[in-house]
Amino acid sequence: xxxxxxxxxxxxxxxxxxxxxxxxxxxxxxxxxxxxxxxxxxxxxxxxxxxxxxxxxxxxxxxxxxxxxxxxxxxxxxxxxxxxxxxxxxxxxxxxxxxxxxxxxxxxxxxxxxxxxxxxxxxxxxxxxxxxxxxxxxxxxxxxxxxxxxxxxxxxxxxxxxxxxxxxxxxxxxxxxx
Numbered sequence: 699x700x701x702x703x704x705x706x707x708x709x710x711x712x713x714x715x716x717x718x719x720x721x722x723x724x725x726x727x728x729x730x731x732x733x734x735x736x737x738x739x740x741x742x743x744x745x746x747x748x749x750x751x752x753x754x755x756x757x758x759x760x761x762x763x764x765x766x767x768x769x770x771x772x773x774x775x776x777x778x779x780x781x782x783x784x785x786x787x788x789x790x791x792x793x794x795x796x797x798x799x800x801x802x803x804x805x806x807x808x809x810x811x812x813x814x815x816x817x818x819x820x821x822x823x824x825x826x827x828x829x830x831x832x833x834x835x836x837x838x839x840x841x842x843x844x845x846x847x848x849x850x851x852x853x854x855x856x857x858x859x860x861x862x863x864x865x866x867x868x869x870x871x872x873x874x875x876x
Contacts, residue, residue: 699729699754701839702762705829706747706779707771707792709737712826716769717748719830719852723844724752732760745774752839767837769829771812773798780805790833790875792825808836810874816867824867831871842872 703720707713714735721733729752737746749765751757764784770776776789776796783789788806794813810832812825821827834840846865853861 699752699839701753701766701837702749702751703767703769703833703837704747704749704762704765704779705769705771706745706775707826708774709744709746711746711771712823713746713771714748716826716830717750719845719848720834720840721750721752722852723840723848724750726848727840727844729753729839730755730757732757734760747775747779767833769833770796771826771829772796788837790829790836792829794825806836808832808875810871812871815870815874819866819870821863821867824863827864827867828871828874831868831873832875833871835872835875842868 705713705717717733721731724731732751735748749762751760764782766784766787768779768783768789770789771792773796776791776798783805785804790808792812793809794811800807812828815828816822816825834842845868849861849864
């Protein structure tokens with residue numbers, strides 16, 4: 699196995715957090731991983747993305763010119779990265795915020811109303827976790843249980859109160875796609 703995913707959105711959407719969750723879950727399940735963040739000077743509201751490279755072998759380089767997979771949490775990210783995906787790749791799109799029609803026929807699109815799903819269940823700020831659930835369902839590089847175990851390690855102390863909502867959001871994202 700040798701693959702990667704670029705996760706992109708606005709600062710404050712939890713892009714880096716789900717990249718870290720995925721990277722840590724991959725490590726816990728025995729994969730070699732790199733996690734590489736990229737963001738502008740501003741935090742909330744600015745653009746942010748990260749790349750997670752996963753492999754059975756050592757990961758030689760964290761830089762990915764053509765990602766195999768993309769999670770686009772907003773319209774600017776969809777517009778920026780759709781054209782860069784490697785032919786045969788996949789993009790998981792937040793259809794609550796992205797209304798643009800697909801432009802390519804050589805990649806797979808998975809449209810998930812991430813923000814609506816999160817809002818409907820009282821977890822407005824967990825659309826990122828919904829996206830992660832959807833991603834691991836269609837690209838099962840790690841198990842859902844592996845992500846949950848990683849959440850339990852990450853969401854401690856003051857953040858422990860967010861654990862149940864995050865698990866529910868992950869489950870909802872997982873169940874939202876075929």
